[in-house]
Amino acid sequence: MADKLKKAGKTGKRHAGFRDPNGENGDDLYKKELYELQVELVKLHKDVIANNRKLLVVFEGRDAAGKDGTIKRITEHLSPRETRIVALGKPSDRETSQWYFQRYARYLPAAQEIVFFNRSWYNRAGVEPVMGYCTEKEREEFLATVPAFEEMLKGAGITLFKYYLDITRDEQKKRLEDRRKDPLKQWKLSPVDNAALKHWADYSRARDVMFARTHALHAPWYVVSANRKREARLNVMRDLLSRIDYDGKKAKLTVPDREIVFSFDPAYLENDRIAK
Template sequence: MSSRNPSPAPPMSLNDRIDHDDDDLLQRLHRDLVDSYDEELEMEIDDRDLVSPSGAPSDAEREAQRLERSRYFRELLRLQSELVKLQDWVAATRHRVVILFEGRDSAGKGGAIKRITQRLNPRVCRVVALPAPNDRERTQWYFQRYVSHLPAGGEIVLFDRSWYNRAGVEKVMGFCSEADVEEFFRSVPEFEKMLVRSGIQLIKYWFSITDEEQHLRFLGRIHDPLKQWKLSPMDLESRRRWEEYTKAKETMLERTHIPEAPWWVVQAVDKKRARLNCIAHLLGQMPYHEVERPTVTLPERVRHADYLRHPVPEHMIVPEIY
């Protein structure tokens, strides 16, 4: 039997090559999209459940958890797409928005802020999380260090804790006098009314959790190496003074809930529901609509025959250990 070499494959036509390149491009775009959604899974590490001491969940429990998680991600992505529309509307109308996030330690403020800002432009939507005031700031007008972070036209500013520190941690921990607290309560309604009169929309959220839930979350931080950095001596002391914080919160809500800037309480024992409810409520606070964008066309890259790309020296390349 004589052996014959197989006939070489016919060369691809130009149209075939274009179709092949298009398929490859679509696959790469799809992989990139999946990678971006995986960011959600990475962020959910904060909420991961360790294996229960009573054993692994049953098949039925695992399936129920999978369905619940799937519903959560679908709804979160839908709401985040609306946040992008809101962002475009704020930028187009030059609207100014301030959103305050307050609540006890471990109430879930940071997690909600992450999900709000995750897909937004940081030049439009930015987060302010100020440290304790320094010696100079302690001698200034109390609101002075917050004023410099207020938004310009077309900006959204999210305060991860705010000037309400005076009514909470500063009062409970004795970092200010009773006279300071009373002056704060006299001043803050006027301060916020001034912001609103100037054209700034002010939205205030209080994330509410139970005594038992905070206890559980603190234990989670103590036993999780990835969360231990979140625990400070102040957090532990706040746990001991739960009732004092409750009284301070009740006084704060009573004396600073004004028509121009009311408080909104987010039930936050269930973190995922709290995030979805907060985002849905936030979207309802502004009459935004989809802003038409011009069609984007990717320009052809300019190529020059005399251009040569110089190789990168080996010693500059990060080792590919993965």
């Protein structure tokens, strides 16, 4: 078990029911657990629709951390009419002149909807300052105001979840190299991706500031150890399902491995729980 944890780039003890979807008979186990969790997600969405709920799930993380794949598996069997995935590109000149949150507010969920942000307003805490796309003043204004913005979302009846997918530098290097070699994944490559390894330490510092300034009781950060894609996907699903009540829930299926998904704590910046 210690070897498994070492490969994942983390240390700690697994819960007693831990099963490894990357190990022996991993394909069958992964498909079985994925199916069971996707059934639970459909139950959740039926409940969201029936009770006019509004769910918003934000995914942030390193380039190549697995945001696309995780969102794809979560949304695969949800109702397309009430599910939206938001992955915004470069802002237009008009959008750069707007109130910063205005660009994102138009995509917030209405009643019966679940919205997934594949990167979000947190670009201003990470990508933009590292790549020189915003000023330090603009970043500071964002960090000072985003807690109030998210408090407003809660007041408007939106349930917000924030996940940060964390991988090691070696794993990121491997995945970016795989992208360059795979003709079906080359569309994912961008100037930001190409600079990811060069600016590894800069992104780490920006992430640490983001956590320290924007982790709050009303909008906490959940960190995902994502070196192992299958574990990460399944445990994000379990964690999300565990935090919401819905009709017909099979609670025993929604218990995440807390070595894989865990609430942020400032102490984790001082040890190896989060990749440096």
